[in-house]
Amino acid sequence: xxxxxxxxxxxxxxxxxxxxxxxxxxxxxxxxxxxxxxxxxxxxxxxxxxxxxxxxxxxxxxxxxxxxxxx
Numbered sequence: 231x232x233x234x235x236x237x238x239x240x241x242x243x244x245x246x247x248x249x250x251x252x253x254x255x256x257x258x259x260x261x262x263x264x265x266x267x268x269x270x271x272x273x274x275x276x277x278x279x280x281x282x283x284x285x286x287x288x289x290x291x292x293x294x295x296x297x298x299x300x301x
Contacts (some may be wrong), residue, residue: 238279240264242299246283258288262295262301
């Protein structure tokens with residue numbers, strides 16, 4: 231088994247969306263935009279990443295993360 235580590239630095243694109251698929255099991259969904267400069271023309275490309283948080287992490291996201299927050 232191998233493990234990959236990913237570090238994403240960017241800005242939140244929307245306020246977290248909270249759902250409760252089970253009574254006491256919160257789930258938070260949000261999108262994160264990362265930018266990268268590519269090529270000799272130095273064009274900036276934005277990539278969107280969709281993140282899902284569950285349990286206690288979802289409650290922390292709901293409390294502290296808003297659109298535009300840098301993560």
